[in-house]
Amino acid sequence: MSHEVMGYNAAMGLGLVEEMRADDSIFIMGQGVVTGGWFGMEKGLVSEFGTDRVLDCGIAEAFEAGLAAGAAIAGMKPVINMGFGDFALIAGDEIYHKLAKWRYMHGLDVPMTAVIIFPIGAMGGAGPEHSSCTEVLGMHFPGLKVVVPSTAEDAKGLMKSALREPNPVLFHSVQGLGWSRGEVPLDPDFIVPIGKAATRRAGSDLSIITYGSMVPRSLEAAERLASEGVDAEVIDLRSLVPLDWDCVLESVTRTHRAMVVHEAFRTAGPGAEIAAQIQERAFFDLEAPVLRLGAKDFPLCQSAELEQAAIPSVDTITGEARRLAAI
């Protein structure tokens, strides 16, 4: 089947278009989606699907997320582009109560497909309220599925899976990778299953467990380490809920050393849970403590330079991996 090189956001959009063609219960809503949206993934949707299924809305995130919950329970498949992951906090009740547990608390076992797109992370000076990595919230509140694609191929494949998933999915697109490009399968049957990690680089000395923007940085760090004689494995989790523990634990029991790298804040970030479970489940296979790398525990500065200085770089990942290998 043929492939095409395309951008991360365009690939996400292609996944959406293919599913919208196949399923007329899918609609998309957000600010400016009729005109192509903030990051362009919705371009051309309105001319193909009309304004019944492509809806512009105001600055009203709680409304959008609550509407998604209500429409999904009523059998539609809403896609909401929230613009920024930070806005999850504006719609907290609607996302972490209503989308996550309306069915649970009512004892309603019905399908509920809803995709909330949260662009997350540093993108070059968007500031502390437009760059947050909010994916950990979806891990903490039961009832949601949480994905974070790191490649154009996964952006498409996970979007398609999310739209076939009978449960709400928080779809975190990575702002720092928005302009990255990659080969994307054009087969409309191609999907990336939710809950399956990908081993991006096989290695035998230590495991770097990462996702999102830190995948390309970890891979670059692994190449540097290779030149120093340290063979690092790099696992791209892709989904945080459910998390592919089989893949993580298989790797760690083989390499005996693990570190978790993410752009989210280090304290109580996803890495805290992942590191805790690794030591609980594979303690006697470990040669060293499980390390964590994340953003400094300060709001992200507006300055693009300071922004980069606050999140893990290839240098810091390489240095920390070196330290881990030496323990």
Add this chain to the structure above:
Amino acid sequence: MAAPEPALLTDMFHKMAVSRAIELLMLRHTREERFSGWWHPGEGQEAAPIGAAAALRSDDYLWYQGRGCAWAIGKGMDPLPILGDLLGKMNGATRGKGGGVPHWSDYGLGIMGEGATLGSVYPLAAGSALASKIRKDGRVSLADFGDGTASRGTFHETMMHAAAWKLPLIYFCENNGLLVGTRTEHVSASADIANLAKGYGIPGVIVDGQDAVAVYEVTVEAVARARAGEGPTLIEAKVTRKHGHYAGDPQHYRDPDYLKDYRDPLELLAARLSGNEAARLIEQADAEVAVAYEAAKAAPEPDASVIERDLYHVA
């Protein structure tokens, strides 16, 4: 105005009598038996739910607020799943997850549920209304709320969009003048929530919420408007909250004579029935509820496996 046919009046009265019987039972049960949940009594406030629900089709979507049980009964639920839930039993509507605050739902009857973060149903009801608009299925969605939650941000966010999109949505406000213990006049310069409709360019209607027939008539009009694609209506039913916010509330915030103008909705509706029909229907309702109560009490308690049920749907 569409006056209800005699058969509908009988049905409304029967449902109100069933609701009343459950309400009285729950007040007694809360007093006399160990009750782990919170019961928010709706006794004396049944007319608005019963009247409005009678104007809905069985496939219309209802998103209710959590006082009493008359919305669910009005929309067609049986007493047993309601009592089963209130008593926290496996035969409740939530199959073991209940225990006081109502989260009963019946998907087939369009009873979509209640949000216990009060006033949270506005955007959800807009969601089902948008679903109906896209599918052109002719269904109407009703969002029921109290005056207290008219101050919610989502009240505004939702109606601003719903009016612009002409969604088949009805905002139904039960205004009892109190939000938990705060007087509405302390937080709103206008005594009438219906005034807010003007800003959205939709009709705002005030109705006597103790009179089920009056509520039915204005809701029929709002439903017709919604089904015809003419968009939302805001109905404000002026009601009396006879009891505390919850059963056992000492109500320090009340005037001693707050019930001086109270009119009983069951008596108001009984006056429209002929002969001894009202007495017969009350007797019938009491018997039905007594049977359901015994069945609920006899039903099994949930075990811990209930905790791990219904989190995700498996295709």
